[in-house]
Amino acid sequence: MTHLSVNLNAVAMLRNRRSVPWPSVTGIARIALDAGADGITVHPRPDERHIRRTDVFELVTLLRQDYPGREFNIEGYPTEDFLTLVERAAPDQVTLVPDDPLQSTSDHGWNIEANRAVLTPAIERMRQAGIRVSLFINADPAAPAAAANVGADRVELYTGPYGGSLKPELQAVHLEALRETADAARAAGHNARPGQGGLLVNAGHDLNLVNLPPLKQAIPDLAEVSIGHAITADALIYGMAETVRHYKIACA
Ligand SMILES: CC(=O)[C@@H](O)[C@H](O)COP(=O)(O)O
Ligand SMILES: NCC(=O)COP(=O)(O)O
Numbered sequence: 001m002t003h004l005s006v007n008l009n010a011v012a013m014l015r016n017r018r019s020v021p022w023p024s025v026t027g028i029a030r031i032a033l034d035a036g037a038d039g040i041t042v043h044p045r046p047d048e049r050h051i052r053r054t055d056v057f058e059l060v061t062l063l064r065q066d067y068p069g070r071e072f073n074i075e076g077y078p079t080e081d082f083l084t085l086v087e088r089a090a091p092d093q094v095t096l097v098p099d100d101p102l103q104s105t106s107d108h109g110w111n112i113e114a115n116r117a118v119l120t121p122a123i124e125r126m127r128q129a130g131i132r133v134s135l136f137i138n139a140d141p142a143a144p145a146a147a148a149n150v151g152a153d154r155v156e157l158y159t160g161p162y163g164g165s166l167k168p169e170l171q172a173v174h175l176e177a178l179r180e181t182a183d184a185a186r187a188a189g190h191n192a193r194p195g196q197g198g199l200l201v202n203a204g205h206d207l208n209l210v211n212l213p214p215l216k217q218a219i220p221d222l223a224e225v226s227i228g229h230a231i232t233a234d235a236l237i238y239g240m241a242e243t244v245r246h247y248k249i250a251c252a
Helices: 009-015 025-034 053-066 080-089 113-128 143-149 160-164 168-192 212-218 229-238 240-251
Strands: 003-007 039-042 071-076 093-096 132-137 154-158 200-204 224-227
Touching (some): 003 229, 003 240, 025 039, 025 240, 053 071, 053 080, 071 080, 071 224, 093 113, 132 143, 143 154, 154 168, 168 212, 212 224, 212 240, 224 229, 229 240
Parallel strands (some): 003 224, 132 154, 154 200, 200 224
């Protein structure tokens, strides 16, 4: 089974249109968790355009008090501010993403070799705090070995090119590259940490109910998907609880 982590960025963005506290980010999180979501993901950006620092702490309190065992995943670029926020919130997982603060959304994974000096101490610091580290990577079979070498526990496949491509033949090419990268991750983990198992693989960006099943078929041992944009869009039609139940079936 693949874990479903519901990303609440888009819910926070809707709330932030006005100076009122609704839709409530923690309220929607509760509905998603009651419907069976395995975890919650947020990507607090420096300008707080959607998730605010206060949301991070309210969500961690909600999860720890009322949903023990469900996972909290925080995504972001490893600035000092971000790493301090993550240490204070103590999520289960941090996903390091190479986003420029001005970027409108995530559109690529790490060039790990070129960013070794940024990543190695950040990963070590997060692991010292007892937080699992995942690195956001492109569909590139060389990336998982590099991720294992800088100490990451997992990789998250950037699925934007796959999820966003509307031509089936192009989508098939992207899917094959994702499959090859997941194969490389299993091998990379074994090589970097003999006896401790492969590097687990997460995936996210522009996944939805149509493109998730073929991804699951290509990568049956996919550990986790984090999905926000499509879940929020589907929730406008079906409601959050019903939408989460549909995605849980796709993750089974
Ligand atoms: C890291 C990642 O894949 C992103 O999907 C991100 O969480 C989305 O960020 P925005 O919601 O700000 O577009
Ligand atoms: N890590 C990807 C994520 O959290 C959500 O991406 P999207 O579904 O909003 O594109």
